[in-house]
Amino acid sequence: MAELVIRNLNKTYTKQKESIHAVKSLNLTAKDGEFIAFLGPSGCGKSTTLRMIAGLETITSGEIEIGGTVVNRLHPSKRNVGLAFENYALYPPLTVYENIAFNLRARNMPEPEIKREVDKIAELLQITPLLQMKPSALSGGQKQRVNIARAIVRKPAVLLLDEPLSHLDGKMRQSMRTELKRLHTEIRSTSIIVTHDQSEAMALADRIAIINEGVLQQYGTPLEVYNHPANEFVAGFIGEPPMxxxxxxxxxxxxxxxxxxxxxxxxxxxxxxxxxxxxxxxxxxxxxxxxxxxxxxxxxxxxxxxxxxxxxxxxxxxxxxxxxxxxxxxxxxxxxxxxxxxxxxxxxxxxxxxxxxxxxxxxxxx
CATH class of the missing domain: 2.40.50.140 (Nucleic acid-binding proteins)
Structure with missing residues (x-):
């Protein structure tokens, strides 16, 4: 676990000779063990911010600090972050066990220790019966559990979840939402989830960062952003039915x-x-x-x-x-x-x- 600090973060793209300011002077802190949601409409800059934390996007300006260390110039493998993708990104030829163990083997961990860690995380995510199966035999919900298991088995300082429930149907989303909340309670890893679903953010997060057009609109607890919206955008975006x-x-x-x-x-x-x-x-x-x-x-x-x-x-x-x-x-x-x-x-x-x-x-x- 570690505190995540973002200071004056900016990201600018050049697309067809046009400059696009995707993230604009973003400042926020995720406390050690806190669950934070980046919430906003498509194209608002939330996934870009997550990718900069992971090291998959270069930073135009500003700083990202994890556990007291500025990670701007660190390779993604050196940042001690776990990332669960929206599209699962599992290796089809490998079993569930081998998918989860992949990162541990890359770190040259002894095989008995790998088995112990994989078994532990499989039990936590209730996927032990799936360990010898291939991804093609799994349902969407099962694939997402494996995806998350692979992200957290390496015990990251910060767990990053990029719209992990977006491909699931309504009932499965509700079930996985409950599982994510339970999982965070047990592992207490500093966690960031990107979502455009305000119900998901309200249910999961300790605090919500609401972003629009690259600008942080409000950062507060679910009750704060619901009861005391900072502006009209937040007021209209939070709540179902909307305000x-x-x-x-x-x-x-x-x-x-x-x-x-x-x-x-x-x-x-x-x-x-x-x-x-x-x-x-x-x-x-x-x-x-x-x-x-x-x-x-x-x-x-x-x-x-x-x-x-x-x-x-x-x-x-x-x-x-x-x-x-x-x-x-x-x-x-x-x-x-x-x-x-x-x-x-x-x-x-x-x-x-x-x-x-x-x-x-x-x-x-x-």
């Missing part, structure tokens, strides 16, 4: 009450107390509320809006209700036993302490 986001304009009624009006719509509701002294009349803002923080109420209360149901979905354990506002849908989730037809009137209450407000120009949290 409702729409543009509102502030104004003051004749009674002196501060109100928001949804742009292009007659829908109005009161400005939450926390924002009354911070919003300016006539100025647009981006308003956010998560689907689970909207409640169905009988009467008119502060922060409510009266509207009509557009779509009703009963998913068994929860119901999802969608209301069309201009070209977008406002969604809410409830565990209550309710039923609506399209066009039915509905009165909704926004939980005031769960309302988020962002600057309409730079997207930063207000």
């Amino acid at each position: 409702n986001l729409f543009t509102v304009t502030a104004f003051t009624e004749k009674t002196g009450r501060k109100m928001f009006r949804i742009d292009g719509s007659p829908i109005e509701f009161a400005v939450p107390d926390a924002y009354r002294d911070r919003v300016i009349d006539g100025k647009p803002y981006r308003f956010g509320i998560r689907p689970g923080d909207i409640h169905i109420v009988a009467g008119s209360e502060p922060h409510t809006l009266r509207t009509r149901v557009t779509i009703f979905e009963n998913l068994g354990e929860e119901c999802r209700i969608h209301i069309r506002i201009n070209d977008a849908l406002l969604s809410l989730v409830t565990g209550e036993n309710v039923f609506f037809q399209p066009g039915d009137p509905i009165c909704l209450l926004f939980r005031e302490d769960r309302i988020h407000l962002f600057d309409s120009q730079n997207g930063n949290r207000i």
Whole structure:
């Protein structure tokens, strides 16, 4: 195990005579034994960052430090990292045992010690019955277990997981997610997982680094990024269903009450107390509320809006209700036993302490 420190990391490519800044001044620290997720959309720079840590990509500028040693100029084999690829990358002619033992033999480890280490890791990952089988005979989930076993058998200081669950079906992904969490609890290796699946990141990671267009947007615990998103991008990326986001304009009624009006719509509701002294009349803002923080109420209360149901979905354990506002849908989730037809009137209450407000120009949290 080791602490991983990334300082002002940059990666620039040249593609068709055009310079592409894939990773921009990235700074973060993964503590010894911590599980970190690099989360973001495709092409945001998360896999490039992982490959620079592994030594498979050259660093344009900045530093990567593992266990107190700057590894920028070290060969990948000297960095003491384990890497599990997205596509398994197992050797087809070799058995599972030989695939796992390959790196240990390359280090000239005695054969009895190799067997002891392979047996130990096989038991940990529950693949002992597979040791004499070839990769072609394994399922996707079994191949991924072998892939991860091969990465951790050499006891790396940092374990790197490059979208290891992306090729698995939904049920197997859930199962492997649980196994990864159990595995990390047992080996306590400093681990980095790259994923575009926010549910995966929320379930596995101690902290999440959310990246967009090569820039670190927020770095915090799952609850921090969910409850206190730093900007509109993070707010919209984290959460399933995603946060409702729409543009509102502030104004003051004749009674002196501060109100928001949804742009292009007659829908109005009161400005939450926390924002009354911070919003300016006539100025647009981006308003956010998560689907689970909207409640169905009988009467008119502060922060409510009266509207009509557009779509009703009963998913068994929860119901999802969608209301069309201009070209977008406002969604809410409830565990209550309710039923609506399209066009039915509905009165909704926004939980005031769960309302988020962002600057309409730079997207930063207000």
